[in-house]
Amino acid sequence: WQERGAAVSVRQEVDANGQTVSRYIKKGVRDFSFGNTLGEGSYSTVVFATDRQTLKEYAIKILDKRHIIKERKVKYVNIEKDTLNRLTDHPGIVRLYYTFQDEQSLYFVLDLCKGGELLGVLKRMTTFDEECTRFYSAQILDTIDYMHKRGVIHRDLKPENVLLDSGMHVKITDFGTAKMLKTPRVDSSSNGILPLDSAELPQEERASSFVGTAEYVSPELLTDKNACKASDLWAFGCIIYQLLAGRPPFKAGNEYQTFQKIVALDYEFPIGFPTVARDLVERLLVLEPARRLQIEHIKNHEFFDGITWGPDLWKQKAPRLK
Numbered sequence: 001w002q003e004r005g006a007a008v009s010v011r012q013e014v015d016a017n018g019q020t021v022s023r024y025i026k027k028g029v030r031d032f033s034f035g036n037t038l039g040e041g042s043y044s045t046v047v048f049a050t051d052r053q054t055l056k057e058y059a060i061k062i063l064d065k066r067h068i069i070k071e072r073k074v075k076y077v078n079i080e081k082d083t084l085n086r087l088t089d090h091p092g093i094v095r096l097y098y099t100f101q102d103e104q105s106l107y108f109v110l111d112l113c114k115g116g117e118l119l120g121v122l123k124r125m126t127t128f129d130e131e132c133t134r135f136y137s138a139q140i141l142d143t144i145d146y147m148h149k150r151g152v153i154h155r156d157l158k159p160e161n162v163l164l165d166s167g168m169h170v171k172i173t174d175f176g177t178a179k180m181l182k183t184p185r186v187d188s189s190s191n192g193i194l195p196l197d198s199a200e201l202p203q204e205e206r207a208s209s210f211v212g213t214a215e216y217v218s219p220e221l222l223t224d225k226n227a228c229k230a231s232d233l234w235a236f237g238c239i240i241y242q243l244l245a246g247r248p249p250f251k252a253g254n255e256y257q258t259f260q261k262i263v264a265l266d267y268e269f270p271i272g273f274p275t276v277a278r279d280l281v282e283r284l285l286v287l288e289p290a291r292r293l294q295i296e297h298i299k300n301h302e303f304f305d306g307i308t309w310g311p312d313l314w315k316q317k318a319p320r321l322k
């Protein structure tokens with residue numbers, strides 16, 4: 001398994017001649033003190049950790065090798081590592097600093113998000129007001145734009161996977177079910193790299209394995225098993241709706257009934273749902289992926305009036321949650 005990153009710890013040792021020498025040793029488990037468990041997956045555990053030397057705090061994702069192999073999840077582990085290696089310079093992505101392993105486990109050293117999950121904050125607030133919804137959905141959209149421009153489809157966007165850092169800014173996580181589109185072609189007319197959207201790609205290049213969480217799965221994943229960039233924008237529409245309504249647009253007694261609602265576009269807006277936000281959600285929750293609003297048009301939608309896209313969006317103070 002190809003490790004990533006060259007974080008090293010420096011140890012002073014005395015050699016055979018009594019000389020003090022510096023030994024550069026790749027960081028390992030002994031370099032950290034571990035604390036609370038932050039989350040458990042089917043083959044991984046995420047734990048709070050502090051680097052004993054630098055005292056920097058991290059979230060370390062610990063993956064059990066035997067379990068990964070037994071559950072045939074090696075592909076997902078490599079997808080997550082390769083995806084995070086491609087998405088290294090955006091404030092909205094949980095950063096992978098480096099990896100290491102021991103006999104039993106693989107270790108991903110990741111950003112710590114002290115603000116927890118967006119879903120947890122939403123549950124405490126019941127609903128967000130328009131200002132908070134605008135701020136958080138703008139940071140999510142800016143991050144989706146960055147992912148898509150680098151040929152990555154998340155495929156499981158939901159409020160549980162939108163974390164918050166100590167400044168209550170967005171950090172998107174859990175790329176184990178992401179899809180990396182084929183190597184993007186260089187396009188002279190754009191800013192260098194312009195990966196083909198899978199809607200333009202030949203059939204074999206569209207993501208074909210079924211993933212996602214029922215309430216946020218797009219209709220195309222349920223009908224022809226193909227995810228594309230627009231699938232993330234369907235989930236984005238569901239998230240905006242949920243922040244303002246306090247519940248996802250499609251939710252039924254069981255997954256099958258939820259799927260039926262999705263493919264029938266069977267959802268309503270609660271009384272009092274803001275009109276401008278409703279217009280945006282209606283242009284995202286469109287059954288035909290090619291007819292769904294694309295990112296540049298979403299950014300120009302009236303709902304995002306007042307948002308300054310780009311680095312400034314991440315420098316401003318998060319609005320007080322009310």
Ligand SMILES: NC(=O)c1nn(CC2CCNCC2)c2c1CCc1cnc(N=C3C=CCC=C3)nc1-2
Nearest residue numbers: 038039046059094110111112113116117160173174
């Ligand atoms: N699957 C992951 O990669 C992952 N899972 N978690 C914890 C999960 C808890 C359930 N909902 C989804 C996230 C994390 C990460 C990335 C790295 C990461 C960084 N910081 C936190 N912080 C948390 C703080 C309080 C509660 C939950 C998470 N969590 C994670």
